[in-house]
Amino acid sequence: MSTNSYAGVDLALDGEGFLQDPAQWTPQIGEAIAAANGIPVLTDRHWIVLHFMRNTFLSTGDAPSIRGLGKESGVPVKELYQLFPKGPAKLAAKICGIPKPHGCI
Amino acid sequence: MPSSRRHIVILGGGTAGTIMANRLARHYAPDLEVGAIDISVVDENDRHIYQPGLLFLPFGMYDAEDVVKPRGEQLPPTVHYVQATIAHVDTDAALVVLEGGRQLTYDVLIIATGTRTAPDETEGMSGPGWQERVFDWYTLEGASGLGKAMATFNRGNLVISITDMPIKCPVAPLEFAFLADWYFQQRGVREQVTISYVTPLDAAFTKPAAAQALAHLLEEKGIQLVTEFATGSIDGAAGKLISFDEREVAFDLLAVVPVHTGATFLLKAPGLANAMGFVKTDPATLQSKHRPNIFAIGDATDVPASKAGSVAHFEAEVLEQNVIQFLAGEPLTNTFDGHANCFIETGFHKALLIDFNYETEPVTGHFPFSVGPLSLLKESRLNHLGKMAFKYVYWHALLPGYDIPGVPTHMSLAGKDL
Ligand SMILES: Cc1cc2nc3c(=O)[nH]c(=O)nc-3n(C[C@H](O)[C@H](O)[C@H](O)COP(=O)(O)OP(=O)(O)OC[C@H]3O[C@@H](n4cnc5c(N)ncnc54)[C@H](O)[C@@H]3O)c2cc1C
Numbered sequence: 460m461s462t463n464s465y466a467g468v469d470l471a472l473d474g475e476g477f478l479q480d481p482a483q484w485t486p487q488i489g490e491a492i493a494a495a496n497g498i499p500v501l502t503d504r505h506w507i508v509l510h511f512m513r514n515t516f517l518s519t520g521d522a523p524s525i526r527g528l529g530k531e532s533g534v535p536v537k538e539l540y541q542l543f544p545k546g547p548a549k550l551a552a553k554i555c556g557i558p559k560p561h562g563c564i
Numbered sequence: 565m566p567s568s569r570r571h572i573v574i575l576g577g578g579t580a581g582t583i584m585a586n587r588l589a590r591h592y593a594p595d596l597e598v599g600a601i602d603i604s605v606v607d608e609n610d611r612h613i614y615q616p617g618l619l620f621l622p623f624g625m626y627d628a629e630d631v632v633k634p635r636g637e638q639l640p641p642t643v644h645y646v647q648a649t650i651a652h653v654d655t656d657a658a659l660v661v662l663e664g665g666r667q668l669t670y671d672v673l674i675i676a677t678g679t680r681t682a683p684d685e686t687e688g689m690s691g692p693g694w695q696e697r698v699f700d701w702y703t704l705e706g707a708s709g710l711g712k713a714m715a716t717f718n719r720g721n722l723v724i725s726i727t728d729m730p731i732k733c734p735v736a737p738l739e740f741a742f743l744a745d746w747y748f749q750q751r752g753v754r755e756q757v758t759i760s761y762v763t764p765l766d767a768a769f770t771k772p773a774a775a776q777a778l779a780h781l782l783e784e785k786g787i788q789l790v791t792e793f794a795t796g797s798i799d800g801a802a803g804k805l806i807s808f809d810e811r812e813v814a815f816d817l818l819a820v821v822p823v824h825t826g827a828t829f830l831l832k833a834p835g836l837a838n839a840m841g842f843v844k845t846d847p848a849t850l851q852s853k854h855r856p857n858i859f860a861i862g863d864a865t866d867v868p869a870s871k872a873g874s875v876a877h878f879e880a881e882v883l884e885q886n887v888i889q890f891l892a893g894e895p896l897t898n899t900f901d902g903h904a905n906c907f908i909e910t911g912f913h914k915a916l917l918i919d920f921n922y923e924t925e926p927v928t929g930h931f932p933f934s935v936g937p938l939s940l941l942k943e944s945r946l947n948h949l950g951k952m953a954f955k956y957v958y959w960h961a962l963l964p965g966y967d968i969p970g971v972p973t974h975m976s977l978a979g980k981d982l
Contacts, residue, residue, distance in 0.1 A: 521838075524839075527839035537808050546792070
């Protein structure tokens with residue numbers, strides 16, 4: 460666990476940089492995390508995914524998987540990889556201030 | 565017929581459904597006899613496949629007859645076996661609707677419909693080359709077809725690929741890679757065959773300590789490891805796997821594990837399952853998060869445990885007690901810890917064993933088994949014998965729902981190097 464300052468706010472992060480407390484998040488913090496992770500500008504398409512993911516987490520306690528995002532967010536999987544290179548589910552979770560997705564066993 | 569008769573309906577007569585039917589029929593034997601309780605199992609076909617055996621079909625070690633038995637024979641005579649396709653579940657009316665219109669009402673519903681491979685989720689997978697050079701060996705048809713293709717494969721690129729997680733038995737594709745190395749050596753063509761292992765994960769396996777040991781084995785056997793490869797499409801004509809971020813892997817023969825989803829009827833009941841059709845389930849009690857009179861077990865759930873027969877076996881003991889408590893109107897006090905226990909076949913008549921749960925990663929050490937310690941995360945011949953004996957154990961102890969001597973339901977830390 461560490462702390463880091465994004466958009467002028469001190470945040471508690473886990474070892475991989477995920478917010479410990481989703482309530483601390485603001486869109487400005489999201490933009491700052493995105494910039495630090497190689498996405499200088501968040502477009503409307505990014506925000507569709509980020510809002511969908513955050514709302515899903517806040518209402519169900521679980522983050523959707525990539526394929527779940529592809530089916531339900533309105534943004535196809537291929538585009539998710541363009542918007543959030545490498546691991547879209549992980550990167551989008553980090554930017555929208557929710558814990559690291561469970562992944563799979 | 566007493567009107568107070570209570571109905572237990574089990575959807576799916578595979579590993580988990582069969583274990584539950586056998587356990588509950590034993591527990592409720594007197595109630596079944598007087599008609600106070602009634603147990604039905606629904607499955608769409610009468611072929612119970614020993615799925616762990618599918619791994620050995622492509623290498624000619626088993627053939628189709630070795631892995632299939634009639635489903636009804638695995639069930640006790642006191643339960644009703646209904647052979648039909650489930651069309652949907654009405655969770656408000658507590659009603660299961662079968663294709664053809666027949667309906668079953670339930671007091672307790674146990675969902676054990678497992679997971680299925682969905683080649684059509686990936687562009688091109690079931691297109692050109694399907695069942696010729698592209699095989700889904702997680703099905704009986706695919707594993708048999710791949711066996712024929714392997715027998716005449718003497719040179720070129722064999723690619724083993726996982727399309728996306730979660731999958732059943734996440735170690736099976738690694739075992740396939742290890743066995744392929746052994747198989748082509750036996751056939752004297754290993755020099756002409758390259759073997760690659762393609763995974764969407766960032767390592768050889770989901771759990772770090774095991775991933776390291778397994779990556780080392782891949783390297784030792786000259787198998788290439790391609791990580792973070794999320795397959796977007798397959799071009800069977802050109803022999804190419806293409807990732808969503810536009811990387812490519814060339815193949816002459818592809819042993820693919822398609823995307824897995826839950827049974828499609830689960831998606832038609834709002835709130836019951838997640839987007840991939842896995843039942844939203846409490847990881848400890850195995851009760852549905854949607855309705856208290858619904859439980860789920862085995863591959864059908866969304867709990868963060870491996871999708872494996874050993875997991876279904878450990879879950880069954882917990883679920884049996886919780887179903888009994890539920891029907892008695894008592895609070896549920898039994899909890900599942902995520903225990904999984906898998907042999908990993910590594911070729912040359914050796915195997916590894918891993919043992920883990922929700923909290924504890926697979927580690928090295930010894931598993932204190934009844935016939936003597938089995939080494940954890942290390943290759944040995946005894947582990948291989950354990951793996952091959954699993955077929956007998958499966959039909960004669962696991963499906964009937966007996967406890968397996970020396971293998972406790974909750975994971976034990978004894979012998980583990982922590
Ligand atoms: C290649 C391979 C190797 C494996 N190796 C191992 C191993 O070494 N060790 C281990 O522990 N596990 C292993 N497994 C995993 C193990 O086989 C499964 O985890 C286990 O069978 C799951 O049991 P289940 O009852 O949840 O699902 P299943 O046994 O798949 O049963 C589900 C049942 O539901 C029925 N069904 C589904 N939908 C409907 C519908 N709409 N209407 C009617 N019926 C329906 C199906 O016909 C099926 O019979 C392996 C699996 C594979 C594919």
